Amino acid sequence: MIIKIAGLSDGLNFLEFSGNVKELKLEEPFRDNYSLSLSLDKSHSQLILSASFKLKADFICDRCGAEFTDDVNTEFKQVYLFGVAPEDTKDTEIVYLPFDTDKINLGNDLYDYAQLSIPMKRLCNDDCKGFCQKCHANLNVEKCVCVEEEIKPQWEELQKLKNKLKK
Numbered sequence: 711m712i713i714k715i716a717g718l719s720d721g722l723n724f725l726e727f728s729g730n731v732k733e734l735k736l737e738e739p740f741r742d743n744y745s746l747s748l749s750l751d752k753s754h755s756q757l758i759l760s761a762s763f764k765l766k767a768d769f770i771c772d773r774c775g776a777e778f779t780d781d782v783n784t785e786f787k788q789v790y791l792f793g794v795a796p797e798d799t800k801d802t803e804i805v806y807l808p809f810d811t812d813k814i815n816l817g818n819d820l821y822d823y824a825q826l827s828i829p830m831k832r833l834c835n836d837d838c839k840g841f842c843q844k845c846h847a848n849l850n851v852e853k854c855v856c857v858e859e860e861i862k863p864q865w866e867e868l869q870k871l872k873n874k875l876k877k
Contacts, residue, residue: 711820715750715757716812723750731765734820739767739828741779746820757790757807757814763823769832773840774850784827788819 711734713725727746734744749760765782788805795806807814839849844856861869 711746711816712813713748713750713816714813715752718750718752720752720754723752724748725750734817734824736765736821736824739769740765740782740824741768742766755792757792759788759790759814759816761786761788761816761820761823763820763827765824765827767828769829771834771838772832773838774834774848775841776834776850778834780832782824782827782829784823786819786823790814 711727725748727748728743731740731742731744736744743766745764747762751758751760763784763786766779767782768777768779770777789803790805790807792807792809792811794808841848842854842856845854847854
């Protein structure tokens with residue numbers, strides 16, 4: 711995605727974009743359309759970009775295996791300085807641009823932030839109970855039919871404490 715910055719006035723500029731995720735070369739699990747809100751604070755020596763990126767994605771629940779669609783939202787900032795980068799620069803948060811730059815390409819950044827916004831733990835809902843470890847019943851749909859084992863006398867006090875903590 712190319713953003714033309716040559717015509718932007720100094721100060722805050724707001725831009726809104728939307729379209730299909732395929733335009734950004736995003737593949738599964740992403741689907742449908744995206745929404746991108748940009749705030750560009752431009753001066754003669756720098757450009758500070760703040761982005762809010764919203765997508766939808768299809769996932770499989772890590773606990774119960776159900777397919778579900780969820781919103782994936784991310785925000786990021788990027789600083790662009792006009793001029794030549796110092797040789798000892800190791801800062802990856804700052805991008806140096808030549809003074810005559812008239813556009814910036816956000817395609818790679820949007821792709822990277824979309825991938826990084828995929829949750830590590832994908833749950834169909836926060837209350838997902840998953841499967842019973844013994845009978846493999848989906849606890850979101852049905853009750854477990856397992857018989858609870860009798861507790862040995864030496865573990866009774868620990869079980870009472872465990873039950874008390876559950877409440």
